[in-house]
Amino acid sequence: MGTNSLSAASEDYLKVIWTAQEWTDAPVTVSALSAHVGNSPSSVSEAVKKLTAQGLLTHARYGSIALTEEGTREAVAMVRRHRLIETFLVEYLDYGWDEVHDEAEHLEHAVSDKLVNALDRRLGYPVRDPHGDPIPTRDGSFPPLAAVRLNGCEPGSVVTIARVADADPELLRYLAGLGLHLDVRVHVLSRQAYAGTLTVAANGKQLELGLPAAQSIWVLPAPATEGLPAPAAEGSRQG
Numbered sequence: 001m002g003t004n005s006l007s008a009a010s011e012d013y014l015k016v017i018w019t020a021q022e023w024t025d026a027p028v029t030v031s032a033l034s035a036h037v038g039n040s041p042s043s044v045s046e047a048v049k050k051l052t053a054q055g056l057l058t059h060a061r062y063g064s065i066a067l068t069e070e071g072t073r074e075a076v077a078m079v080r081r082h083r084l085i086e087t088f089l090v091e092y093l094d095y096g097w098d099e100v101h102d103e104a105e106h107l108e109h110a111v112s113d114k115l116v117n118a119l120d121r122r123l124g125y126p127v128r129d130p131h132g133d134p135i136p137t138r139d140g141s142f143p144p145l146a147a148v149r150l151n152g153c154e155p156g157s158v159v160t161i162a163r164v165a166d167a168d169p170e171l172l173r174y175l176a177g178l179g180l181h182l183d184v185r186v187h188v189l190s191r192q193a194y195a196g197t198l199t200v201a202a203n204g205k206q207l208e209l210g211l212p213a214a215q216s217i218w219v220l221p222a223p224a225t226e227g228l229p230a231p232a233a234e235g236s237r238q239g
Contacts, residue, residue, distance in 0.1 A: 008109040011078050012037070013047055014056060017067055018075035023165070027064035073140060080136040081108040083129035084119045090130040091123065097130040097164075098172035131172075132163030132182050132218065150186070151198060151214035157188040159219035171216060179203040185222050 006014075016036055020028050034044045048065055051057045056071035067075055085104040089095040095103070111119075117138060120126075126135055127143045134142045147162040161184050164175060180186075180202060187201040198214045200207050 006074065009047065010051060010056075011074070011109060012105075013044075013051060014067065014071055014075040015078040015082070017057070017065060018072065018079060021067075028066070029064055033065065076136050076140045077113075078108060080138075080140075081111060081116050083133055083135045084116055084123065084126075085111070086129045086131070087123055087126050087135070088119050096173075096176070097166070098169040098176070100130060101166050101169070128163075128182075130182075131166040132161070133166070145218075147218035147220050149215050150188070150200075150209075150217040150219050151211050153188045153219065155188050155190050158185065158222040159188070160185050160222050161217055162220045163218035165216040168216075171213060174213065175217070178207055178209075179205070180207075180217065186219065 013033070016033065017028050020026075020032070020036065026032070030041055030045050030048060033048070034041045037044065039047075048057060048059050051071070052059050056068055056074060057065055058068060059065045082104045085107050086100040089100045089103060090097060120138070125137075128134055128145075132145075132147075134145050136142055145162060150159070150161075153159060161180060161182055164172065164180075164182070166172065175181075184202055189199040189201055189206070191198050196211045198209045198211060200209060200214075
């Protein structure tokens with residue numbers, strides 16, 4: 001995989017489209033892409049036309065945008081670079097998980113495939129980045145991750161955190177302050193739909209999470225051999 005023939009802006013568009021499709025089934029449109037990248041719809045439309053002419057996108061008139069097979073290969077190459085760089089920054093340079101996204105956004109355009117593969121070897125071929133996002137292998141394949149959003153879990157569910165959306169550093173700092181990291185076991189106690197909160201127990205504490213924060217956390221069922229976390233006493237509630 002390699003992206004040397006594309007501009008940094010083109011690489012960014014392809015990666016953003018792929019990532020949007022990774023997180024949701026909603027169609028990617030010019031207006032949605034414009035809101036995500038912060039460029040005007042006319043600028044995004046021109047970029048989409050250019051990438052379509054290069055055989056990297058398909059775009060139905062006034063409709064959704066999709067990656068071609070070649071566009072997918074290019075996008076996944078960028079995703080691999082980004083997530084390996086994030087992992088290296090956390091594991092070797094002591095960055096926090098809230099600090100690495102923007103740094104990786106800059107570095108991913110400068111590193112060679114040789115350096116990316118060297119990072120992969122040095123890191124021991126990791127399967128996920130610091131936020132739990134799956135890291136593509138050298139051939140572009142992904143380890144499976146059948147995670148679901150925490151806000152959709154029913155009361156009584158016992159789950160472990162598998163992935164956290166990384167777009168908002170402030171949210172990542174907030175979750176870290178609550179002790180909600182990857183692999184932390186969470187017991188869903190109750191949902192207050194009208195209040196917009198989810199009550200959970202984690203790390204021996206009872207927490208009130210806003211549903212937007214809970215929606216940013218992806219979880220897997222906790223192993224059946226693990227016991228339920230004891231809900232915290234009323235006095236230790238946080239949120």
